[in-house]
Amino acid sequence: MSDLTLTINMMTANLTPGDAIGNYLLTSARLWQSWGARVHIYADNIAPVYGGLARPSTWYEPNGHSLLWYHYSIFTPNIELALNSHCYKVFDFHGVAPASLFAGQNPHLQTLCEKGQTILPSLRDQFDLCVVHSEYSRSELINNGFEWNIIHKLPLIVDTSRLVDKGDEPLAILLSRLEYILFVGRIIPQKDILAMLDIFSYIHEERPDVVLILAGTRHLAKNYQRQIDRAITQKELDHRVLMTGQVNDPTSLASLFANAAMLLVTSEWESFCVPVIEAMYFGTPVAVHDIPPLPEVASDGGIVIEKHQPHDAAKAILSLWRDQDLYQKISLSARKRSDSFTDGTLAAELLKLLRDEFLPH
Secondary structure, eight states, rough: OOOOOOEEEEEEEEOOOOOOOOOOHOOOOHHHHHHHEEEEEEEEEEEETTTTTTEEGGGOOOOSEEEEEESSSSOOTTTHHHHHHSSSEEEOOOOOOOOGGGGOEEEEEEHHHHHHHHHGGGGGTTTTTESSSSSSHHHHHHHTTGGGGGGGEOOOOOOOGGOOOOOOOOHHHHHHTOOEEEEEEESSGGGOOHHHHHHHHHHHHHTOOEEEEEEEETTTOOHHHHHHHHHHHTTOTTTEEEOOOOOOOHHHHHHHHHSEEEEEEEOSOSOOOOOHHHHHHOOOEEEEEETTHHHHHGGGGGGEOOOHHHHHHHHHHHHHOOOOOOOOOOHHHHHHHHHHGHHHHHHHHHHHHHHHHHSSS
């Protein structure tokens, strides 16, 4: 591709392994660099593993001639740097989780979400362009006073290229012998693992050998983790629920997705949910709770359930599992659906947006 002759400064709150926004940011950076753009990444909090890729936000120096692509999902101090920049500014909106989800669990995150939501209306006239990744996020911006004509929807780039299932790894061999339902994500109230356990307990009654694997970090909401532990014991699921902790190794993560019978998502709130796409990439059907944008993201690659009716939800999951013809049909649809979020498909859309909005005609 021709040289974009463009400098893009990408800014986010946190750059940490396994974070959906961070993965999307890094994938975007790689795409832009492949087109000849100069890319600098800034964050308020940078994990040591990314120390060579990113710079502290305070190092950002706007020159008025570059592009600032600002990722917003929570309040963080670098918002002031973005507001004071005179560069062309893109507001990449990932949604702000309701602060109530962290009440009594993580006061720090609760405060940051409250502030993030409170100041959102004041940002409506501060950016030249807005990017969203679902119709739900578009409606959130419009409800907060953002002009509809500056909002552009781009499917979230999911870096499935890093997920390589070698098939002969010890973990893959072990998982291939196991019947399990999978969850991938942070173990926090937003994900409503307690509702997931309610559903799984009904599944367990009919299929006692099935395992629920929860792959995600557990340290962000310790009180909630204790609630989960109690629920597992009360439902006598101690030997049926496996908590792996956060899985950052791409091969291990790929093996988890590829061998799962289904991905289960019972979140109270989501702005996108990357694991849905990652599961579908391997042809693994998904079962998602009926809140926007989950049905939009999953489309025909899974089924929609009502988590507040756990018996009915379990029944729907088991019905799909038993119907192998339908299961294979949805599996094929899931693979096809995931193609809409890979580099090759989205690169053209992103490049078109860059050319239409930022490059001279």
